[in-house]
Amino acid sequence: MSYCKQEGKDRIIFVTKEDHEAPSNAELIEDDPNDPYEDHGLILPNGDINWNCPCLGGMASGPCGQQFKDAFSCFHYSKEEVKGSDCVENFRSMQECMQKYPELYPQEDDNDSAPSGGADNAPTASTSTDSLPTSSPDSTPAATENPAAS
């Protein structure tokens, strides 16, 4: 059973696993998927690409940002049966640009560097070295970065 104590203005409750088994009756407000203030994921409610998504790392903002945007936009809106097959030129430009900045866009050996319009994957070089890691720590156990890092 849980027990509880008060230390001045601070209340402390100890609960066992069993105490917390029953589902919570706390009420949360339903989220509005079209809330203009909310940050969005990769795709905005209107179907456009959110270039500012942290998930893209520095891809849209670096020296090859324009080429990346062109290639990925083309792929995103491609209506071809083999999606993106009409974007070969864009991907080639992007690869050409990225090859000029190996530090930012390291090429992996087994990466499919030729744009494959055929596959579901939009081929890209590895993500840039950029990240703002703690802008997205929600899914990363940030606190474990320390001890595990040593």
Added chain:
Amino acid sequence: LVTESVVEASVPESIIEVSVTEPVAEAPAVTQTAVSEPAPAAEPVESTAAHSDVPEHAPYLLIGGGTASFAAARSIRARDPGARVLIVTEESELPYMRPPLSKELWFSDDPKATETLSFKQWNGKERSIYFQPPSFYVSPTDLAKVENGGVAVLTGRKVVHMDVRENKVKLSDGAEISYEKCLIATGGVPRNLQVIDRAGEEVMKRTTLFRKIEDFRSLEKISREVKSITIIGGGFLGSELACALGRRSTDLGLEVIQMFPEKGNMGKVLPEYLSNWTTEKVRKEGVNIIMDAVVKNVSYKNDKLEIKLKDGRLIETDHVVAAVGLEPSVELAKSAGLEVDSDFGGYRVNAELQARSNIWVAGDAACFYDIKLGRRRVEHHDHAVVSGRLAGENMTGASKPYWHQSMFWSDLGPDVGYEAIGIVDSSLPTVGVFAKATAKDTPKAATEQSGTGIRSESETEAVAVTLKAETTAPPPPVQQKEDYGKGVVFYLRDNVVVGIVLWNVFNRMPIARKIIKDGEQHADLNEVAKLFNIHED
């Protein structure tokens, strides 16, 4: 890789964000000589080299080269194709992140870490503290011409005057730059104790005010040379540095003392029982803690520093680190005619981070209106990222208020890991819900009390072994009956949860953020606590 996440459009943001934290395998070796601008390695550019490299105009001018500024630069570039962004920074460094300076860089077993400023992340991958290597940036002289725009960084230059009427700034070397949109992200400088300020050269020479890369390098060197270091301040920075130094203390034969006026570490942040618990952990990292310590006087005697406390206690040490807060940098307020907040310090801006037309402020220096939590100023890394990004969005035509609540975290050695969000002020009433150790957990009680057992459960065997090897001799059984191993603490204002600390429970930040966003009055916080599944890993 971006590949998978880019295609799966329906994947929620939080999952996508995880993949971003994996950098490429090798951290670029960033050396000063690799910097493309003319600024020399460690010193600011002299005025004779002057104006030749300074652009006359920058459509986007970002004052300050820290985390908020970099986040804004990225946001602007993502949203405005071909944007030309100029960052002007006093420092001689390209933009970098601060948290590793008081955490990861101290724990690296790479002897070159101090030089390269690279560290291993929790997932084993190396990364540099620099957000981007030099090749990411365009040189200031090329900024106006380069085809698709870019981000240029002018180092070693300070903006000393801002003319809002004419939309231009003046630099320390006399050069002028006009702008269309401007971000002020000047951060702050570490506060010092008045008694040290007045104590003279010999004391100041032996005092570190910790904030920048050079402070880290300097302190790291000092830690190998002296016999005793005293940290004054019991908050985030002071406690993290104390733990970092404490961990090295045995190997280095170094005495580490930490003193502060509160009753325990993080006394202004954590409720007393957790502050006490944290203090015990810091002690176990090898730190000699002196609480209720108010420094009255610091003097230099016989090649030592002598710290005299108000209650008469005398402490002898070789070097002092003052970690007593940050003074936001608002020097441009006067010339720019910008308002400075008298309660929190910093430039006063609205909910959309705007000070005036075409001028935004983000990061440590921004005192902003938070629609949910009220006017505040936040000095954490994630806030710099979130506010920098938001400022960048608004500078490129959005009109969004501060809405996505930033978070923060602290590591104080292998036993204390917490993440927090919102207003986490120990003067508020709190309700803490902790997992009670059950009968079947008892055999682990000894390790549970030190926290190593909890950590080992969630890590792989290899990591667990590493951790155990690094802890000092088995700690004596903790006297207190309760063990605050893991749980969640709610901070209340008028019965509404305004802040949450996730104590040794991870990956629950989205639900914490949601509860704060809702701003509801919950009758039973234990029911709210259930949403966190604290008994699971």
